[in-house]
Amino acid sequence: MESNELEEEEFGFSRNYFLAKELGGSSKKSARKASDINLVDEQELREAYAKLEFKHEKEINNLVNSYRKSYAEWVFMLRCGFGLLMYGFGSKKGLIEDFASTALTDYSVVVINGYLQSINLKQVTVALAELLMEQLKTQRKLENYLKNQQPFHTQSMDDLISFLDGPHWDDGESFVCVVVNNIDGPALRDSESQQYLARLAACSHTLMVASTDHVNAPLLWNKKMVHTEFNWYWYHVPTYAPYKVEGIFFPPILAHSGSAQTVKTASIVLQSLTPNAQNSYCEKLTCLCNLCRERFLVSSQITLNAHLTEFKDHELVKTRRNSDGEDCLYIPLSSDALQKLIHEISQ
Template identity: 65%
Template sequence: MYGFGSKTALLEDFASTSLTKYSVVVVNGYLQGTNIKQVVVALAELLWDQLKTKRSPSRSSSKAQQPFNSRSMDDLLAFLDGSEDTTNECIVCVVIHNIDGPGLRDSETQQCLARVASCSHIRIVASIDHVNAPLLWDKKMVHTQFNWYWHHVPTFAPYKVEGMLIPLILAHGNTTQSAKGATIVLQSLTSNAQSVFKVLAEFQLSHSNEEGMPIDNLYATCRERFLVSSQLTLNSHLTEFKDHELVKTKRNSDGQDCFHIPLTNEALEKLLADLCPSTLCRFYVLIQVAIIQNFHSRLKR
């Protein structure tokens, strides 16, 4: 499942209505401390419970009764893919919120999840939010092991649960921690959303004595840079920023809504550097300027 907005409620509703006849394990990939070995052990224990109800006591296996948490990962995966249930009636479903989340994003974990997905007794449904999430997988993982069916489900729901658990706290902590937390959130958003945030950040760095960037100015700048096509699009980005506490709103002396980022200038500069390395950033700006100049020259003709 992919698309703008949190898909947590959607997946949980699917699990509670469509997967009721199966054992279900829910994995929260947005948690930093997610332990893939514990997940696989839980799957094996649930599958073993199902198999026990289908076999007679005389057919019980001493190996299968060995505690799963003491067995190797290869042994666990072999069990999940075993042929003890030749009818494949014993199925365990895995619901993964943010399979591209910080708790599951490393290569070793993704390889393990791909092997789990290819096991005969396992079915997986998952959500992704990072724009580059498919780069986590090679062709074998996508087409043979995971064998995804892709569903575009833009819910436009705020990332309340996912965002709440990210150690952001922009107004506190040191510069490095604040910039790193904001970077983690921004990297999960679209490139357009990141560019809108950069407009705010650049304005704040060059107008440090002002209360924030008026929404009319922000909209005009984003339109000029072809980042948004309407006020509605801009509002959706701003809602996302506010949900993650990336920006704050206040009224200026003219009664106009202004947006500011609760970070020091030092943290903002580090954040921009993390999002767009200097060389690449200059190249991007030069390309963007060239496009705009070419566009204006065509209009004059």
């Protein structure tokens, strides 16, 4: 057999092998449908939560109070240049805020609540810069710098961080402290927010204390962020305290709330599909199915059709007839819901 024929045979074999693998994987369909996910009413959920009786309150208070003995050590570690990262089961909001209000009274403190749905880090950074400026004014350390000083709210994040990093003066006693409840919260999980927080933590005139609860929180940071910028010193401080405040602001994923519910149910269903199927669905949200081929998400029209069939089975895509009598595919979500879904499944 000639070499060209051997190469053609090998190419055909490999092509058929990967095609069979792709089709084989897509044939194992999940039985989940969006309509099968029954979500409770939000008000009903909140009423049930309000009636919960939390146990062992005395023991929890004693445990949290026992951590007070470590406050002096924590302050020492902060002054040594470490960021403090508190982890362990239970809400740590009360603990780290008590630490800030009792052991960090020499510094100005700004609290960031990562469990909120939206956080403006630019406003937080402006507040930090203003607090540091007040300290330096009191100490009369910035008289020359203040002559050309622009209002902080008109400055960029880079300029604000540059100010907090203190290249304009030589001072080792002026600090502002950032307390971050749930640094892995939904409003802070994006890469840009984590990068800004890391840069803030690395500033020479900022101290950072944060708590984390998600088991995959370390995946938010690369090696440089962990060891150079945040420079975390990890403290295991389980409190077993209920997440009362965090639970109020966290989106009720079990509750029915219009488009938010639709996005959540669609997200749950999509999580049961293959990564290529999820990516294909994202591309279809913009009605540009040809991008699926260009980005090698599917290798053939057969595979694309298989994904479409799967989406229809799961009720992620529906069919309706237009005025010309043709069947058209559409996604039964509003524009806002589509944007939220793309953001959620792209994380």
